[in-house]
Structures are given as C-alpha cells and as structure tokens.
Amino acid sequence: MHIIESGNVAAATGVKLSRAQVIAAYPITPQTPLTEKLSEFVESDELDAQYIPVESEHSAMAVCIAASSAGTRAFTATSANGLLYMNEQLHWAVGARLPVVMCVANRGIGAPWTVWNDHQDSMSQRDVGWIQIYANDHQQIIDSVIKAFRLAQTVSIPVMVCYDGYLLSHTYMPFEQPEQSLVDSFLPAFSPKHFLNPEEPGNFNTVTLPDVRQGVDGVIEPGYIEIRHNLHQDLRAALETYAEIDRDFEKIFGRGGNPFIEQYKCDDAEFVAVAIGSLSYQLRDVIDTMRNDGFNIGVMGVQLYRPFPDEVIVQALAGKKCAIVFEKALSYGNQGPLYSDIKSALYHCSTRPLIHNYIVGLGGREIKTAQLLNALTQSCASSGPIEDTSHWIGLKL
C-alpha cells in the first residue's frame, strides 16, 4: 500500500513492521517525530514492545545494550549531539556484538548550536565499528530499516540507518508500505546464540586480558586483539552478506539491487559527481542540465559507508577523468572523510581518475543547484588536480 508520510514516519513504520521489542529513546530535533510515532504505535497496541523513555541518549543506548543482551530486538534513534553523547555506548554495543538498530536523522553538531542538516554527526562516528547505511528518500528509509534488522542479527553487528534531517525527516513523500506478512517472511525472529540466560550463568565483556587464556572448561578463550580482529573480519564479510540480503529483499518486495552505490548516467560518463544522502538526488538535476550542455557526467550516491564498499567504488570510478566528491562533513584540519576514503581506495588502481573535494551545506546552509552546477563545471574544465584541500561552496564571508 502506498502512503504519503514524512521520513520519520517511514522510519517508525519500518521499525513497527520489523517487530522491535524494546525501544528506548530520548527526543532530539529532528528525530523527535520518529520516536513520538513509535510511542503511539506501542500505546495503541499496534506494536507489541516495551517503550522506555530514558533521561539521556547515553541511557537510551545502555537500555538497548541490556535489552539486546537479554535476547530481544532493540531500537533507538537520535541526532547530532545526542549521537555524540552515546559515543561510549556505541563502542560498547559493537564490541559486545549486539544487533541494535538505530536511526540517525542527520543534523549538524554544536558549538555553535545548530538544528539543521549536515552529516557531521554520523560521520564523526564512522570509526566505532557500526554499519552505516544512508537513505536517499522515504522508500529507502523504510526499506533500509527492515534490511538493517536482518543484517544486524545475521552478522551480530549494530546498524545505523542515517537520513537527512528536515530534508527527509520532515518532508512528505509517497512510499510503498510493505505487507506485514511479507516482512515476517523476510525477517525471522531474533534468536541469538549468546544472551543473558539464567540457565547458563556467566559474564560478558568483563576485563579481557591482553593474551589468550584457558577458560574454566579448558577451552582457549580469545584475548582483546582476537575479538577485535574477528569484528573487523566480520565487517568486511558483511559486504557480501548485505548484498545477499538486498537480493532477498528484492525478490520479495521488488525493490533493491543497489545496496552499496546508486549510479545515475555513469556508464558513459567521463566525470562522476559523488555524494551521500539526498544531495546525490539533487545532483541528478544538475547532471541533466550539464548533459544538455554537452558534458559527459553522471552522479554516484554512496549508500553503504561502513563497511566501506571500496571494490565497487573503484570499479565505478576506474577509467573516469575526474571524480568530484561533495560532502556535508569534514575531518577538521584534513579533508572530507568520503573524499579521503575514495582517494585511498583508488591508490592501487592504475586508471585512477583525478579527484576533487567540495564541502557544502554545513549547519543547514542552503545548497543551491546553481552552486553545484558552477562547481561541477569548474571541475570538468580543470585539466589537472586542484590543490589537495577541500573547496568550500557558498561561503558568504
């Protein structure tokens, strides 16, 4: 059934269809309507879950960690400084291998205080070990939430589903709402191998020694470094598993096929614009205009950022003249994080393109299509690399 609703309601509906059992959240703009909708679902018995209104985001993630450790399907959502306040617990959730799913309605971070959209919040958390999916529209939000629960419990790694605050969270758009029975067939009940079980008393994640050790039953137990290596290997393998889950989703719901990147007019393109989130769809308009003006250009949206789909991205960019990366985030004192990652992935590629980096829209500064057009035209016209520092678009002072 098609409905017209906001991005936050698309996310909440995905959580309801996924039959989350414990929801703990603290309100923060622009995530608030998502958790309000979930509390309505719980209150009206449309969703059989415990809704726990906590006093902070740190506690929200702590509750999800506890609920997930007890073997239930846990969900939370946040934005901006709320996500940063969770940081210590984010590391814990992934180190403990708990399949929590969280939506992040992307917002800039203070100081100075801002409530508007950019990607600095989730980008600043890219190295904690969580899987990061970015949705470009409302359909991708609801579909990604459902896929996220399946992925998280398959690989025992928590998943963040990120979408642009306001631009997607508060705008209304038609999207297909999957049938409950089909979601049930896609997403099996959560039955973890390890959980807090009074029949089998034990401790999880207490002080873990630098070296391996013999457990009380004689089995050699891993040290910290083995556990972290296993997490990294599992994250790399999760690329293939996510592609399989996406194919399975496509079979049942008829949508999918591009789990890592979405390419638009890239096949014959010499130039490729690259962006994350709704910006990649805004760029499609610019690309259409430039095509009419005779530029061979396409746009690539990156939908899975961690684990980084480096092979797919290298395949997509090999042989092109120039990749132009637009980012709503920055590693201060260096470059845009996506730009750094793509540049690093291309290092071994003999036919690697030039690569340019533009920083846009921090703190919700409006990104005008004319500005994108201007930047792309300049990048297509320049015959060599621009200096290896990011260019900022739209500065007025």
Next chain:
Amino acid sequence: MTDRKYCKMISRSKPGPGDGGKTGSWRVLRPIINNEKCIPVKAKKKACFNCWLYCPDCVVTKTIPPTINLEYCKGCGICAEECPASAIEMVDEARFIVKEK
C-alpha cells in the same frame, strides 16, 4: 547465503576458579596467617572465619586452619583488615622473591 559463521569470538567467562587468569601474579603483599593467633585454630572450633567470609575472590578456605590459594589471591588485604585477632600479616612479596632466588 555465505556460510560464514559470524561472531565466533566474544568475551565471555563462566563461573569457576581462575576464569580471570592467574591473578596471584598481581599481588604485591602476601597474607600470612599466624596460627597461634587464629581463632578457629586456638579454639579448635569452626568459628569466626571472617577471612573466608570477606575475601572478595573466595580464595580462603573455611577449614582449620584456614588456607589461602596464592595462585589467585590478589593481596588486597581485606582478610587482614577484618581478622578480629590480627592473625593475618601482609608481607612484602619481595621477601619471597629474594628467598626463591
């Protein structure tokens, strides 16, 4: 579906002696029981056993005389603090290292 077995390694421990490793190596001070002062030894009765009761690592036996498992005793000194007869002395481990040499 890939047949990868995910999450093969987690940090978990089961109840039992020594699951945290041989923690006796952490010890700086070693508890030595003076049986001449120890209440159950003197009274020849199962009495007192504050050392057994208060030991956070359960390395003291409820026997006459009480014994301390030095493989796991971390040398915290709680037993010495709680002994009403001051029968337990915390002795610098360096003394024993010299002897062992």
